[in-house]
Structures are given as structure tokens and as C-alpha cells.
Amino acid sequence: MSSFLRRLLFAVTRPFRAVVAWLRPRPGVAITLTLVALLAGTATLAAVVGGGSTARQPYKASKQDEFTYSDLRTAIKDKTVKEATLKPAELKAEIELKDGAKHAVGYAPTDETLYADLDAAGAEVDIDTSFAKRGFPWSALIFIFGLFAVIGLIIYMQRQQAKAQSGAHDQHTKKAKAQGELPAVRFSDVAGCDEAVHEAAELVEFLKAPEAYRRLGAKMPSGLMLYGPPGTGKTLLAKAVAGEAGAAFFAMSGSDFVEMYVGVGAGRVRDLFAKARAGTPAIIFIDEVDAIGAKRGGGADGGQSNREADQTLNQLLVEMDGFSGNERVLVIAATNRLDTLDPALLRPGRFSRHIHVGAPSEEGRLSILNVHAKGKPLADDVDLPQLAKVTAGSSGAELAEMLNEGAIMAARAERAVITHEDLFEGFLRVVAGPRKASAMLAAGEREAVAYHEAGHVLTAELCPTVDKTLHATINPRGQAAGFAVVGRSDRALHTAQHIHEQLIYILGGRAAEHVIYGTVSSGAANDLEKANQIARAAVEQYGLSAAVGQVVGMRSDHAMATADSEVRRIVEEAYRDSIALVEEHREQLERLSQALLAAGDIDHLEIAAAMEGSTPAARRPNLQPLPDPIPEPVAEEPEPERKPAGKLWVPGPSDVGAAIAAFRAERHKRALG
Ligand SMILES: Nc1ncnc2c1ncn2[C@@H]1O[C@H](COP(=O)(O)OP(=O)(O)OP(=O)(O)O)[C@@H](O)[C@H]1O
Numbered sequence: 065m066s067s068f069l070r071r072l073l074f075a076v077t078r079p080f081r082a083v084v085a086w087l088r089p090r091p092g093v094a095i096t097l098t099l100v101a102l103l104a105g106t107a108t109l110a111a112v113v114g115g116g117s118t119a120r121q122p123y124k125a126s127k128q129d130e131f132t133y134s135d136l137r138t139a140i141k142d143k144t145v146k147e148a149t150l151k152p153a154e155l156k157a158e159i160e161l162k163d164g165a166k167h168a169v170g171y172a173p174t175d176e177t178l179y180a181d182l183d184a185a186g187a188e189v190d191i192d193t194s195f196a197k198r199g200f201p202w203s204a205l206i207f208i209f210g211l212f213a214v215i216g217l218i219i220y221m222q223r224q225q226a227k228a229q230s231g232a233h234d235q236h237t238k239k240a241k242a243q244g245e246l247p248a249v250r251f252s253d254v255a256g257c258d259e260a261v262h263e264a265a266e267l268v269e270f271l272k273a274p275e276a277y278r279r280l281g282a283k284m285p286s287g288l289m290l291y292g293p294p295g296t297g298k299t300l301l302a303k304a305v306a307g308e309a310g311a312a313f314f315a316m317s318g319s320d321f322v323e324m325y326v327g328v329g330a331g332r333v334r335d336l337f338a339k340a341r342a343g344t345p346a347i348i349f350i351d352e353v354d355a356i357g358a359k360r361g362g363g364a365d366g367g368q369s370n371r372e373a374d375q376t377l378n379q380l381l382v383e384m385d386g387f388s389g390n391e392r393v394l395v396i397a398a399t400n401r402l403d404t405l406d407p408a409l410l411r412p413g414r415f416s417r418h419i420h421v422g423a424p425s426e427e428g429r430l431s432i433l434n435v436h437a438k439g440k441p442l443a444d445d446v447d448l449p450q451l452a453k454v455t456a457g458s459s460g461a462e463l464a465e466m467l468n469e470g471a472i473m474a475a476r477a478e479r480a481v482i483t484h485e486d487l488f489e490g491f492l493r494v495v496a497g498p499r500k501a502s503a504m505l506a507a508g509e510r511e512a513v514a515y516h517e518a519g520h521v522l523t524a525e526l527c528p529t530v531d532k533t534l535h536a537t538i539n540p541r542g543q544a545a546g547f548a549v550v551g552r553s554d555r556a557l558h559t560a561q562h563i564h565e566q567l568i569y570i571l572g573g574r575a576a577e578h579v580i581y582g583t584v585s586s587g588a589a590n591d592l593e594k595a596n597q598i599a600r601a602a603v604e605q606y607g608l609s610a611a612v613g614q615v616v617g618m619r620s621d622h623a624m625a626t627a628d629s630e631v632r633r634i635v636e637e638a639y640r641d642s643i644a645l646v647e648e649h650r651e652q653l654e655r656l657s658q659a660l661l662a663a664g665d666i667d668h669l670e671i672a673a674a675m676e677g678s679t680p681a682a683r684r685p686n687l688q689p690l691p692d693p694i695p696e697p698v699a700e701e702p703e704p705e706r707k708p709a710g711k712l713w714v715p716g717p718s719d720v721g722a723a724i725a726a727f728r729a730e731r732h733k734r735a736l737g
Pocket residue numbers: 253254255256257292293294295296297298299300301351352398399400432435459460461462464
């Protein structure tokens with residue numbers, strides 16, 4: 065069989081195979097459908113045989129046959145009919161006269177005596193019930209058509225459902241499926257992960273000039289695995305590889321393969337590779353590869369979806385094993401969790417090259433901000449290096465989103481440029497969600513939240529190894545009633561001193577509530593949980609407890625009891641110090657909470673102003689001396705009429721400060737009235 069024929073056959077039988085594949089795991093549906101089909105088929109057949117439904121047209125004799133109905137009646141009367149065959153389906157009688165002449169004649173459906181009369185006239189009468197020659201069996205055809213329509217509809221609905229589940233990826237997928245795109249993305253668009261870019265660049269050389277490598281016997285790697293936290297630019301990097309190499313980009317997500325019927329996922333893999341091979345050089349990008357490439361067998365969900373994933377994974381491995389090393393096709397897969405992948409995927413010849421795409425460093429964040437700030441008019445007060453500093457822990461996607469949200473804020477306010485305030489609001493939206501205007505807290509609650517957040521801010525200011533608060537708010541956002549954004553630095557300190565201070569800060573909110581009200585609200589439970597986690601890690605992972613010692617991972621009852629009591633001791637000591645710090649700086653606490661109550665949120669300059677009067681000498685002896693807590697000299701612009709009453713407003717470094725102050729005063733009024 066020629067390959068064309070084979071392909072034709074494949075294409076023609078595809079819908080049937082899809083139906084069968086879909087029905088195979090659903091025996092209930094299959095049996096029901098078969099029963100319905102059998103019943104309906106029998107009913108149709110009966111209707112057709114009975115001839116009940118079709119309107120019958122009397123038989124019309126041809127021109128040559130002049131024998132008419134009245135001739136037949138005459139022949140009956142004369143008893144000259146030898147044989148007669150009645151065909152009620154066609155309202156036709158076939159007559160053989162005794163003289164041997166044969167005729168066909170039509171009769172009326174109302175003619176009920178014809179049979180009896182012929183019989184009485186001594187003719188041999190036969191009734192032919194066959195319907196072969198009657199009109200086309202439309203009802204049967206309509207029925208079959210309807211059956212297919214119903215099956216089609218069921219399948220269509222299933223697909224729609226699967227599509228809805230696989231969500232946003234699908235549109236993207238469809239585009240890529242139709243034909244590989246040639247991305248305009250370049251390596252210069254991928255910032256903050258130079259090592260990953262460097263490694264990927266090698267493969268671009270391979271794709272561009274394979275001969276140079278082949279001459280030396282080098283084989284093109286068939287797969288590249290990108291791994292790292294979400295939003296760090298894995299998709300972007302894969303696109304850039306395609307863009308740099310001038311390769312067609314075919315993208316699919318692992319979940320697209322799985323939420324299909326058994327066998328369809330594997331078919332999609334086959335299609336994808338066939339398309340890519342037809343248009344080399346090509347990049348096949350499989351996002352969320354863990355959806356199909358998770359360790360086989362012992363899956364958590366066990367059942368159907370797993371079998372489907374296994375088939376899809378097998379097909380992927382088969383396709384990759386089929387690479388001869390001459391195809392200029394590179395498969396790039398991305399995952400957040402390398403450790404959950406099936407080892408078969410990571411073997412040489414498959415995804416043997418792994419590139420880590422990690423969360424960006426401060427320097428990396430700055431270059432990502434620069435990339436995405438292109439084409440966005442920024443106000444003079446925007447300080448990208450400062451933003452890179454305060455966004456520690458943010459991914460590239462979050463930074464891009466922050467700039468975008470900032471631009472939206474500026475556009476909404478009909479500003480020509482994007483201000484620092486816009487960007488910071490954008491940042492808060494990304495990390496905590498939009499401000500909840502509807503979820504205003506009751507006055508009492510608001511005050512408690514203000515003290516709580518002020519406690520965090522205050523203790524952070526007083527602890528030298530804890531990063532200082534950049535922004536604190538008691539305006540509910542996302543899930544939180546209030547929170548403090550702390551300028552996390554990238555360093556991970558795990559000294560006893562750092563952990564002690566970190567705990568003082570985390571428990572600072574509870575400490576403030578305790579000092580002011582004597583009780584602690586339920587909203588602070590989360591802090592306690594976090595403090596316990598950190599203390600446990602200090603004891604069990606970092607070996608920071610003398611009583612437990614340097615043994616990691618011991619499991620005796622006694623050791624566990626000792627560890628528990630050590631965790632409790634560490635947390636309690638921190639809480640004690642936290643309360644002491646808050647009590648000693650009650651004045652600053654009051655000023656911070658007053659500022660929060662008045663303005664809703666305060667930034668690092670306002671915090672610095674509220675902290676005035678706190679001196680290193682006033683701090684606990686077990687804390688290191690602090691540097692000056694005021695990070696920047698505060699400008700003294702006299703603009704008293706714009707200040708909201710009773711609030712610590714310190715104008716920012718540029719003239720937007722006035723506008724923000726007015727905006728804040730307005731909001732303040734709304735919040736109170
Ligand atoms: N390193 C980076 N440089 C520039 N932009 C980036 C970077 N990382 C992320 N972005 C921005 O974030 C967007 C989303 O990133 P991308 O989809 O590549 O992340 P991902 O690592 O594939 O995420 P996921 O694991 O969720 O699939 C990109 O289109 C880009 O605008």
C-alpha cells in the first residue's frame with residue numbers, strides 16, 4: 065500500500081477511531097447507544113416493511129402497455145386471467161392472461177376487492193410484499209443520519225467541556241497547531257537569566273549550522289528541559305531559541321494532551337511531531353510537561369487520566385527516539401518540578417540537557433524591569449533600581465505585570481507618564497490583589513489591624529538583620545485585612561541572631577495587640593504558625609538549638625520531645641523580646657498606627673518619620689546596634705493645606721507628592737464618611 069493510500073485511509077477512518085476510542089472506556093454509554101440504535105433500527109425496518117408511512121403512488125403503465133385497469137376488470141369478468149401478482153407497495157398488479165400475454169397495471173389503494181375478485185375468477189394470485197423497488201427508504205436514511213448527529217453532538221459536547229477545562233492555553237495551542245509561528249522574540253528580550261540564555265544559545269548554533277557539528281560526529285541533542293518556578297521566563301526562552309534560530313515554533317501544554325479521550329493525546333503528539341518535521345528547523349515546546357511526564361504507575365489519581373497520560377508519554381518517547389540526529393527539530397519542555405518527572409524522560413537522547421531558570425537576582429530584576437519599561441513613559445520619580453531592590457522574590461512575569469498594572473493606573477488617572485506611585489500600586493496588586501473597596505472594616509477592627517501592622521513595622525525597624533518595611537497598609541486587599549510589604553533581600557541568613565530577630569518581627573503584630581489590648585485577635589494566628597515553622601526549621605534543619613544539637617533527622621520520642629520544647633522556647637523568647645520592644649517604643653507604635661488609621665497605607669518615608677525619637681540606645685541589649693533608621697533625608701516642603709488632618713504626611717521626592725496627598729485626603733474622607 066502506498067504511503068498516500070495509507071494516509072488517506074488513516075484520515076478517513078479517523079472519526080470512527082475517535083468514536084471507538086472515546087467509547088472504549090465508557091462501556092455504559094456504548095451499550096446504551098447500541099441498544100437505542102438496535103431498537104430504533106428495528107422500528108424503522110418495521111415501518112418500512114409495513115409500508116405505513118410513505119404515501120403510495122399508483123403504478124403508471126408505460127406507453128407501450130395499453131392494458132388498463134378496466135381491461136383488467138373485463139379480463140376478471142371473462143375469467144381470462146391466469147396468474148396475477150399484486151404489489152401493494154407500488155399499487156401495481158402483474159398479470160398473465162391465459163393467452164400468454166403479460167401486462168402490468170396500476171390499481172387504486174381503495175380497491176380492496178381486487179384480490180378476492182381475481183381469486184374468484186380462478187386466477188393464481190400472489191402478493192409481493194418486497195419493498196426493493198418501492199421508493200428510496202428515506203426514513204431509514206434519516207434515522208441513521210440522526211443517530212450519527214446525536215453521537216456527533218455528544219462528542220462535540222465532550223470536547224467543548226475538555227476545552228473549557230484546559231482553559232486559556234487552548235487558543236494559544238490552536239494557533240500553534242495550525243502552523244508553526246516564527247517568533248519575533250530574541251535573547252535580548254530574556255533578561256535576568258544569563259546562564260540559561262548562554263546554554264540555550266549553544267543549541268541555536270546547532271539548529272542554524274548542523275553540518276559543522278555533524279562533521280565532528282556531534283549529535284544534536286533532541287530535548288532540552290527548562291525547569292524553575294512559575295513565571296521566570298521558560299516559555300519566553302524557548303520562543304527566543306526559535307526566534308534566534310529562525311525556527312518554526314510549535315507549542316502545546318502538557319494538560320492539552322491529557323484532557324482528551326484515551327488515545328487522542330498520543331495522536332496529538334504524533335501530529336505535532338509530524339508538523340514540526342515538515343517545517344524544519346523547528347522547535348516543539350511542551351509546557352507543563354509534568355502533566356504527561358509525571359512518574360508512571362504510582363500516580364496519585366490512579367485511574368483513567370493516568371492511563372491516558374502514560375500513552376501520551378510513551379508516544380512522546382517514541383517520537384523522540386525516532387530522531388536520527390539529522391532532523392533540525394528540538395524539543396523543549398518546561399516544568400516547575402524536575403523531581404516529579406519520569407526518569408525515562410530525562411535519559412540521554414531525550415531531555416538530557418537541563419537548564420535551570422530561577423527567580424531573578426536584584427540585578428536580574430533590574431534588567432527585566434528595563435526590558436519591560438521600554439515603550440512606557442516613566443515619570444522622573446520612578447527609580448527602577450529601587451524597585452528592583454524592593455521586589456525581591458518576584459518573578460519576571462510578576463515584574464512585567466507590575467509595569468503593566470502601573471501603566472493601567474496611569475491611564476486611568478489620565479496621566480501622561482507612569483509615576484512611582486502607579487508602579488507601587490501595580491506591585492501591590494500583583495503581590496496581594498486589588499484593593500477591596502467593599503470590604504471596609506468596622507472602626508474597632510480597623511484600629512486593631514492598625515496596631516497589628518504597626519507592630520510588624522516597628523519591630524522590623526528595630527531589628528538590624530530584618531529587612532525594613534517599604535509599605536504597610538490596612539486597606540484590605542485580596543485575602544489580607546492588612547499587611548506590611550517588607551523589602552526582602554535576596555540573602556538567606558540562618559544565624560541564631562537572624563532567626564531570633566525574624567521571629568521578633570513576625571510576632572511583632574501579636575505583641576502590639578497584646579501590649580495595647582491585653583488579648584490577641586484570631587487574625588494573628590497565621591503569624592504564630594509561621595513563627596513555629598521557622599523555629600522548627602532552626603532546630604531540626606539548621607541545628608541552631610544547643611539542647612538538640614547538630615543531629616538532623618533524629619526520630620526517637622525523647623529527641624522529638626526535646627525538639628518540641630526547644631521550638632516552644634525559641635518562639636516564647638522571641639515573643640517576650642517582641643513585647644518588650646513594643647513596650648519600650650510605645651510612642652512610635654502609636655504614631656505608626658495613627659498614620660495607618662489616617663491614611664490607610666504608609667510608605668517607608670512615612671514610617672521613618674513616625675520612628676523619629678527611637679535611638680539605638682533604647683533597644684534591647686540582645687540586639688545589635690542599629691544604623692540610623694531614617695533611610696533618606698526627608699524633604700521639608702511646606703504644604704500644610706494639602707495635608708490630611710491628623711496624619712503624618714511626608715512629601716515624596718517629587719511634585720507628584722502633592723497630587724498623591726490630595727488623592728489620599730479625598731480617599732480618607734470617603735473612608736471615614
Ligand atoms: N526573564 C525574563 N525576562 C523578561 N521577561 C520575562 C522574564 N520572565 C518572565 N517574563 C515575562 O513574563 C511573561 C511570562 O513568562 P513565561 O510564560 O515565559 O514564564 P514561564 O516560566 O514559562 O512560566 P510558567 O512556568 O508559569 O509556564 C513573559 O511573557 C515575559 O513578559
